Amino acid sequence: MIALEHASVKYGHALALEDISIEVGLHEIVAIVGRNGAGKSTTLKTLVGLLPLVAGRRVFGERDISRLSVEQIARQGVALVPDTRRIFPNLTVRENLRIGAVAHQPGYWTEARVLEVFPRLGERIDFGGDQLSGGEQQMLAIARALLGNPRILLLDEPTEGLAPLIVDQLVEVFAHVHRQGTGIVLVEQNLKVPMKLAHRQYVLDHGQVVWSGTSAELKDQRQLVENLITTGAAQ
Amino acid sequence: MSTLIIGLSLGMLLFLLASGLTLIFGMLGVINFAHGALYMLGAYIAFDIGRHTGSFVAGLIGATVLVALAGALIERLALRPLYDRPHFYQLILTFGVILVISEVVKVVWGLGYQESTMPPALAGTVDMFGSTIPVYRLFVIGFGALVSGGLFLLIEKSTFGMLVRAASSDGEMVRLLGLPVASVRMAVFALGSGLAGLAGAIAAPLFPIELGMATNTIIDCFIVVILGGLGNIRGAVAASLLIGLVRAIGYSYMPSWVDILTFSLLIATLLTRPQGLFFRATRSA
Numbered sequence: 001m002i003a004l005e006h007a008s009v010k011y012g013h014a015l016a017l018e019d020i021s022i023e024v025g026l027h028e029i030v031a032i033v034g035r036n037g038a039g040k041s042t043t044l045k046t047l048v049g050l051l052p053l054v055a056g057r058r059v060f061g062e063r064d065i066s067r068l069s070v071e072q073i074a075r076q077g078v079a080l081v082p083d084t085r086r087i088f089p090n091l092t093v094r095e096n097l098r099i100g101a102v103a104h105q106p107g108y109w110t111e112a113r114v115l116e117v118f119p120r121l122g123e124r125i126d127f128g129g130d131q132l133s134g135g136e137q138q139m140l141a142i143a144r145a146l147l148g149n150p151r152i153l154l155l156d157e158p159t160e161g162l163a164p165l166i167v168d169q170l171v172e173v174f175a176h177v178h179r180q181g182t183g184i185v186l187v188e189q190n191l192k193v194p195m196k197l198a199h200r201q202y203v204l205d206h207g208q209v210v211w212s213g214t215s216a217e218l219k220d221q222r223q224l225v226e227n228l229i230t231t232g233a234a235q
Numbered sequence: 236m237s238t239l240i241i242g243l244s245l246g247m248l249l250f251l252l253a254s255g256l257t258l259i260f261g262m263l264g265v266i267n268f269a270h271g272a273l274y275m276l277g278a279y280i281a282f283d284i285g286r287h288t289g290s291f292v293a294g295l296i297g298a299t300v301l302v303a304l305a306g307a308l309i310e311r312l313a314l315r316p317l318y319d320r321p322h323f324y325q326l327i328l329t330f331g332v333i334l335v336i337s338e339v340v341k342v343v344w345g346l347g348y349q350e351s352t353m354p355p356a357l358a359g360t361v362d363m364f365g366s367t368i369p370v371y372r373l374f375v376i377g378f379g380a381l382v383s384g385g386l387f388l389l390i391e392k393s394t395f396g397m398l399v400r401a402a403s404s405d406g407e408m409v410r411l412l413g414l415p416v417a418s419v420r421m422a423v424f425a426l427g428s429g430l431a432g433l434a435g436a437i438a439a440p441l442f443p444i445e446l447g448m449a450t451n452t453i454i455d456c457f458i459v460v461i462l463g464g465l466g467n468i469r470g471a472v473a474a475s476l477l478i479g480l481v482r483a484i485g486y487s488y489m490p491s492w493v494d495i496l497t498f499s500l501l502i503a504t505l506l507t508r509p510q511g512l513f514f515r516a517t518r519s520a
């Protein structure tokens with residue numbers, strides 16, 4: 001399990017997360033939804049150690065990882081696919097894949113397996129990282145993370161700006177990743193993809209958790225949650 | 236013909252020096268003004284090891300390794316805390332390093348200049364194409380070519396090179412993949428410094444070893460790095476050879492115009508091709 005316990009985070013003097021508690025099991029798919037600026041990306045960055053906590057704890061398994069460095073946390077098996085994808089533009093597609101595996105033990109996800117899942121990348125394997133479409137970049141960013149065989153995969157708005165066909169394909173891939181025993185944290189601005197995949201969901205607003213529950217519970221309270229996401233107003 | 240050989244050997248020496256500078260700039264974004272001082276340090280160390288052991292090879296290896304270690308130390312202790320500051324801080328720091336190295340050299344080797352002897356195996360001359368060519372010049376050309384090939388393979392083909400290139404474009408993403416960017420940076424600085432030390436050791440038998448020995452060379456070296464495109468190893472090879480040839484030919488036919496020639500080349504490049512003479516599209520080495 002990876003978790004934030006009563007975590008607060010600041011950018012300069014501005015509080016971006018306030019007393020947040022979020023927990024994700026290693027065999028769960030959990031969605032974090034919320035409108036622009038709610039604090040979703042900040043939550044993921046905090047989980048991977050990019051942002052220090054001003055209060056609370058960061059936990060992985062039974063271990064307090066509040067003070068571990070970004071690379072130490074990554075080596076524990078926590079992988080982030082950032083919202084901007086951050087493909088290395090000066091590396092080829094093949095190198096972008098290979099570098100995902102360098103720091104990690106081999107496992108289920110090999111270069112052959114990810115290319116099976118994303119055949120498109122195979123066709124582009126010797127292209128430069130700066131020669132890919134948005135969809136291809138997203139596939140590569142996910143594939144690069146998978147090659148580290150993470151125990152938990154954090155996805156920051158992975159379907160944003162992509163054609164419906166590619167979104168469906170990614171949903172399939174995430175389900176496949178989960179079946180192989182990897183936990184997933186899925187950040188989205190709306191409920192569309194989360195409702196297809198997530199077991200549990202958190203709604204964030206103004207750096208706080210304003211709703212949380214299982215997807216079944218969410219179905220019953222869909223209107224309330226939709227309102228929370230669009231207006232941020234509780235009640 | 237001998238002009239050509241001298242030009243090429245000068246160019247290769249310049250390349251050894253410039254490659255480290257351009258590597259450090261391209262990968263770390265640091266303009267290392269102390270590069271010339273590291274070169275000088277390499278020459279002194281090679282000279283001293285050569286004097287005590289009688290072995291030129293030991294001098295080469297010793298100078299490379301010790302200067303690389305010095306580079307690693309400089310990076311770890313002084314530069315690392317400054318990466319997040321404006322470039323200005325790093326410039327000041329590398330200037331400071333020049334002073335420290337110069338003082339160390341003064342204390343250890345004194346103010347006078349030293350003369351290193353040619354290794355006997357490379358001291359002779361050969362007759363080629365009707366001119367008499369010093370063997371050492373040929374050695375410098377061959378050795379430089381070897382190093383440039385090795386460096387190219389290291390950066391373009393090895394896992395280490397891949398990490399270095401990735402870290403140069405997005406160090407934080409490299410960390411997110413679980414890789415120790417700080418060590419990679421230190422290794423790059425050590426490698427670049429080691430190359431400066433190696434260049435100093437190679438230059439030692441050719442020039443008097445003295446405190447000011449880096450001054451002229453380092454200016455050419457910066458010209459090479461700019462002509463080749465900052466951070467571009469392949470560009471550095473080509474630009475070094477170009478400058479080496481311009482200098483050699485210039486000295487033979489119009490000695491007083493040499494500096495004007497090289498600086499004109501530099502200015503023209505900055506005005507017309509600021510990314511370097513050999514810049515091609517998006518990918519750079």
Ligand SMILES: Nc1ncnc2c1ncn2[C@@H]1O[C@H](COP(=O)(O)OP(=O)(O)OP(=O)(O)O)[C@@H](O)[C@H]1O
Nearest residue numbers: 011012016034035036037038039040041042043189
């Ligand atoms: N680097 C930063 N410096 C200062 N403030 C920041 C920074 N990044 C984010 N913020 C602020 O923190 C708050 C949360 O931002 P965050 O990026 O986590 O939102 P988000 O939920 O991911 O939004 P989006 O859906 O637009 O990606 C916002 O008010 C934002 O303006």
Ligand SMILES: [Mg+2]
Nearest residue numbers: 040041042083
């Ligand atoms: Mg975001």
